[in-house]
Amino acid sequence: MIDRLFLLKFLKFCVVGLSGMVIDFSTTWLLKEKAKVNKYIANSTGFILAATSNYIWNRIWTFQSENSQIAVEYFSFILISIAGLGINNFVIYLLNDRLKINFYLSKLLAIGVVTVWNFLMNFIITFR
Secondary structure, three states: OOOHHHHHHHHHHHHHHHHHHHHHHHHHHHHHHHOOOOHHHHHHHHHHHHHHHHHHHHHHHHOOOOOOOHHHHHHHHHHHHHHHHHHHHHHHHHHHHHOOOOHHHHHHHHHHHHHHHHHHHHHHHHOO
16 A cells, blocks of 8 residues: 555645646747747756756655755756656657657646656655
């Protein structure tokens, strides 16, 4: 059975992730649709801005980290997020480019996959 604290942290992580998703989608949409930036550059920019916001909120609220080595913790979080970005772009490539599923639906599905990856890796590594 899943530990209640683990489940609570996952739910908090998801709430933080929703705020990050707003940052991610709005940045991606502005860059891709209005600034006509390449969809992968727009997606990557939105993802990194959201990851930085997510780190701050997850450090404070989800994991209540008191680690004094903030730079090391942030670097770990960002490395996991960058790996997640690779997974994110790969899922978008498969769904949008190969299977011709709508870009934003593909992005939403990719976010679901990456949410599980990011939570588990940050639970195990960054905020252990």
